[in-house]
Amino acid sequence: xxxxxxxxxxxxxxxxxxxxxxxxxxxxxxxxxxxxxxxxxxxxxxxxxxxxxxxxxxxxxxxxxxxxxxxxxxxxxxxxxxxxxxxxxxxxxxxxxxxxxxxxxxxxxxxxxxxxxxxxxxxxxxxxxxxxxxxxxxxxxxxxxxxxxxxxxxxxxxxxxxxxxxxxxxxxxxxxxxxxxxxxxxxxxxxxxxxxxxxxxxxxxxxxxxxxxxxxxxxxxxxxxxxxxxxxxxxxxxxxxxxxxxxxxxxxxxxxxxxxxxxxxxxxxxxxxxxxxxxxxxxxxxxxxxxxxxxxxx
Amino acid sequence: xxxxxxxxxxxxxxxxxxxxxxxxxxxxxxxxxxxxxxxxxxxxxxxxxxxxxxxxxxxxxxxxxxxxxxxxxxxxxxxxxxxxxxxxxxxxxxxxxxxxxxxxxxxxxxxxxxxxxxxxxxxxxxxxxxxxxxxxxxxxxxxxxxxxxxxxxxxxxxxxxxxxxxxxxxxxxxxxxxxxxxxxxxxxxxxxxxxxxxxxxxxxxxxxxxxxxxxxxxxxxxxxxxxxxxxxxxxxxxxxxxxxxxxxxxxxxxxxxxxxxxxxxxxxxxxxxxxxxxxxxxxxxxxxxxxxxxxxxxxxxxxxxxxxxxxxxxxxxxxxxxxxxxxxxxxxxxxxxxxxxxxxxxxxxxxxxxxxxxxxxxxxxxxxxxxxxxxxxxxxxxxxxxxxxxxxxxxxxxxxxxxxxxxxxxxxxxxxxxxxxxxxxxxxxxxxxxxxxxxxxxxxxxxxxxxxxxxxxxxxxxxxxxxxxxxxxxxxxxxxxxxxxxxxxxxxxxxxxxxxxxxxxxxxxxxx
Numbered sequence: 064x065x066x067x068x069x070x071x072x073x074x075x076x077x078x079x080x081x082x083x084x085x086x087x088x089x090x091x092x093x094x095x096x097x098x099x100x101x102x103x104x105x106x107x108x109x110x111x112x113x114x115x116x117x118x119x120x121x122x123x124x125x126x127x128x129x130x131x132x133x134x135x136x137x138x139x140x141x142x143x144x145x146x147x148x149x150x151x152x153x154x155x156x157x158x159x160x161x162x163x164x165x166x167x168x169x170x171x172x173x174x175x176x177x178x179x180x181x182x183x184x185x186x187x188x189x190x191x192x193x194x195x196x197x198x199x200x201x202x203x204x205x206x207x208x209x210x211x212x213x214x215x216x217x218x219x220x221x222x223x224x225x226x227x228x229x230x231x232x233x234x235x236x237x238x239x240x241x242x243x244x245x246x247x248x249x250x251x252x253x254x255x256x257x258x259x260x261x262x263x264x265x266x267x268x269x270x271x272x273x274x275x276x277x278x279x280x281x282x283x284x285x286x287x288x289x290x291x292x293x294x295x296x297x298x299x300x301x302x303x304x305x306x307x308x309x310x311x312x313x314x315x316x317x318x319x320x321x322x323x324x325x326x327x328x329x330x331x332x333x334x335x336x337x338x339x340x341x342x343x344x345x346x347x348x349x350x351x352x353x354x355x356x357x358x359x360x361x
Numbered sequence: 362x363x364x365x366x367x368x369x370x371x372x373x374x375x376x377x378x379x380x381x382x383x384x385x386x387x388x389x390x391x392x393x394x395x396x397x398x399x400x401x402x403x404x405x406x407x408x409x410x411x412x413x414x415x416x417x418x419x420x421x422x423x424x425x426x427x428x429x430x431x432x433x434x435x436x437x438x439x440x441x442x443x444x445x446x447x448x449x450x451x452x453x454x455x456x457x458x459x460x461x462x463x464x465x466x467x468x469x470x471x472x473x474x475x476x477x478x479x480x481x482x483x484x485x486x487x488x489x490x491x492x493x494x495x496x497x498x499x500x501x502x503x504x505x506x507x508x509x510x511x512x513x514x515x516x517x518x519x520x521x522x523x524x525x526x527x528x529x530x531x532x533x534x535x536x537x538x539x540x541x542x543x544x545x546x547x548x549x550x551x552x553x554x555x556x557x558x559x560x561x562x563x564x565x566x567x568x569x570x571x572x573x574x575x576x577x578x579x580x581x582x583x584x585x586x587x588x589x590x591x592x593x594x595x596x597x598x599x600x601x602x603x604x605x606x607x608x609x610x611x612x613x614x615x616x617x618x619x620x621x622x623x624x625x626x627x628x629x630x631x632x633x634x635x636x637x638x639x640x641x642x643x644x645x646x647x648x649x650x651x652x653x654x655x656x657x658x659x660x661x662x663x664x665x666x667x668x669x670x671x672x673x674x675x676x677x678x679x680x681x682x683x684x685x686x687x688x689x690x691x692x693x694x695x696x697x698x699x700x701x702x703x704x705x706x707x708x709x710x711x712x713x714x715x716x717x718x719x720x721x722x723x724x725x726x727x728x729x730x731x732x733x734x735x736x737x738x739x740x741x742x743x744x745x746x747x748x749x750x751x752x753x754x755x756x757x758x759x760x761x762x763x764x765x766x767x768x769x770x771x772x773x774x775x776x777x778x779x780x781x782x783x784x785x786x787x788x789x790x791x792x793x794x795x796x797x798x799x800x801x802x803x804x805x806x807x808x809x810x811x812x813x814x815x816x817x818x819x820x821x822x823x824x825x826x827x828x829x830x831x832x833x834x835x836x837x838x839x840x841x842x843x844x845x846x847x848x849x850x851x852x853x854x855x856x857x858x859x860x861x862x863x864x865x866x867x868x869x870x871x872x873x
Contacts (some may be wrong), residue, residue, distance in 0.1 A: 197747075233572065233573070233575050233577070236575055236753050236755055237573060237574065237575055237749065237753055240753040240754075240755070241782065241843055242532070242739075242742070242743060242751070242752075242753060242754060242843065243747055243748070243751050243753065244747070245531065245743045245744065247747065256782065259782060260782050260783055260784055260840075263779070263780040263781065263782065263783050264783060264784075266780060267779050267780065267783070293774075293785050293786075294787060
């Protein structure tokens with residue numbers, strides 16, 4: 064797609080050379096150059112991927128022109144030696160995608176402009192892509208998730224059933240999976256990516272009975288710890304049933320799970336009790352009994 | 362940016378491309394190829410390598426130009442040269458397979474060495490060109506499919522082939538998931554599906570759960586050295602024994618004979634997918650001595666054919682049993698079985714699928730087109746706006762990843778079947794005073810023993826801070842992205858500085 068760049072600068076010579084430089088270095092690039100901010104207003108600025116503004120436009124004109132400047136998808140500030148005092152922080156505060164001081168390092172400048180032009184093109188898609196509420200939610204969630212344990216992360220109580228955890232996990236995947244954010248600016252996409260990674264991590268722990276036991280114990284003993292230490296190895300590649308040593312008990316547990324799936328909680332409970340009598344203190348069996356008892360009491 | 366994304370099924374024996382147009386997946390015609398859309402993944406170098414032929418014409422060259430005609434490259438792409446299976450195929454292929462740098466595989470053509478990635482890229486380039494002609498504009502974005510059990514190096518090699526072809530590979534997705542997408546599962550249904558993919562070179566079985574547009578892989582298993590080619594080989598084997606018994610001649614195959622017999626075997630296989638019997642005729646190939654040759658003639662009927670191929674087909678069902686077990690499902694819990702791949706067209710295979718899964722499989726969409734169509738649907742959703750209707754593929758780690766520990770033992774870092782993307786960290790230290798670098802072996806496989814796993818590559822921590830033995834604490838982050846590709850980064854826990862780290866994958870040439 065054709066890239067459109069606008070440049071607003073007082074020094075005509077510099078302006079022309081910048082235009083020449085960019086059009087020769089960026090493929091399929093169109094530049095609009097002007098020395099006058101009013102002339103910018105006659106242009107459809109929304110269609111520009113980026114606007115390059117020098118700060119020397121008389122006294123802080125660029126500041127007054129900010130509402131105009133911001134119409135472009137992104138803008139880059141250039142601080143000329145004789146211009147007002149500017150630094151990267153101030154530029155960022157006003158929403159500049161990048162800030163450069165003269166003399167320019169042309170390579171760095173070009174790389175940055177190219178990057179800005181690309182993200183500018185992406186940024187344009189935000190309104191149709193994700194709602195503002197959603198953006199805020201993602202930002203809030205990714206900023207705070209380090210302070211959540213896996214239950215808080217999923218918004219579930221500690222005694223949530225496997226089915227509930229799975230349901231919640233799937234609904235989070237539908238919301239945050241990185242494949243849905245391919246068309247979204249990189250910073251948002253990365254946040255969604257981090258959330259997905261954490262959801263997968265939580266799911267790997269809470270759905271694995273052996274890990275869950277260790278994790279629950281950790282939460283109890285050390286409330287500051289939020290994440291599972293995957294260096295703790297539970298028996299490799301095991302199924303929940305594999306934690307049951309007694310063969311008979313394991314068979315009963317498998318039958319019980321089947322009965323639960325078909326909604327026959329009474330038979331399930333009988334089978335689980337048989338299993339529990341053959342193998343005492345197995346956390347998986349105990350948890351299933353709890354789950355079934357809860358269902359029956361409803 | 363184009364509004365199209367190509368969905369490409371880069372198969373062992375054939376390649377197909379599809380694209381979503383006006384909301385519907387369409388297979389892109391490739392004129393001159395089989396049925397004008399199924400392109401053999403074959404590349405032939407002619408005229409001292411100055412001319413390159415791709416597709417059906419190249420496949421036809423297998424007789425005339427066996428040494429310079431490359432087929433089934435998918436079997437060895439991204440593999441280590443020293444891998445026993447590579448060696449097996451290197452012997453079998455009439456073209457010259459040689460070892461390159463870093464235990465990679467290379468092909469020698471007219472004395473020049475080229476990578477399997479380049480061969481695949483030539484196939485992809487032709488697909489890309491066909492798409493441009495059909496759509497009237499160049500399309501660079503693509504989703505390429507790979508077998509679900511592809512390892513790290515194979516996935517990377519496939520990505521690289523795409524890049525060499527000038528494609529921007531948005532995503533590598535698993536073939537079975539693509540198939541499920543093509544059948545429109547996920548939209549309003551809540552189902553458990555098995556995808557039985559018996560292709561030219563590989564077999565995969567994947568069990569998926571689909572609900573509200575979320576595709577969750579419950580388990581996947583496969584054999585990347587089991588497919589239609591093995592069926593052809595079994596038929597050739599039969600013919601050789603048959604000649605020995607009935608003509609009293611023990612045939613030793615040269616590459617020209619092998620090509621002829623393989624072509625005949627393929628013809629038999631295809632014919633018996635619709636007919637009950639076929640007359641086999643191979644002219645002047647049985648040596649009778651003194652430059653005299655006899656024809657080979659034989660009637661092969663469906664029953665005999667089934668007997669010949671059953672040992673190969675049975676292997677697929679052993680794998681199905683494993684997959685069902687690791688998904689904790691009985692076949693009765695499956696709502697659908699989807700048939701994918703050319704070898705799934707064989708009636709005997711379909712019979713045995715129905716027997717094993719106790720239900721009639723789906724094969725409404727042409728089994729060789731279904732994967733490309735699914736890939737195009739995924740591709741289209743990737744460039745679309747955020748939507749609840751977009752499919753979400755919850756892929757899992759295909760093979761466990763671990764680091765070599767003492768003796769034969771592997772310390773597992775990431776277990777098989779954990780959901781992607783994910784990250785795990787592990788802390789490493791220096792084993793001696795003031796060492797500059799530490800090397801860590803990375804294994805991939807489903808065993809805790811080095812001997813039973815595959816040495817995937819090596820991590821190198823370099824330019825390390827000077828410290829006494831055991832004093833350094835370097836935290837290495839292993840991140841596996843949605844494509845199943847591993848990335849590593851490291852940090853020195855005491856200084857908080859990034860530690861220089863590099864990952865070298867065996868079987869791929871080292872790049873910067």
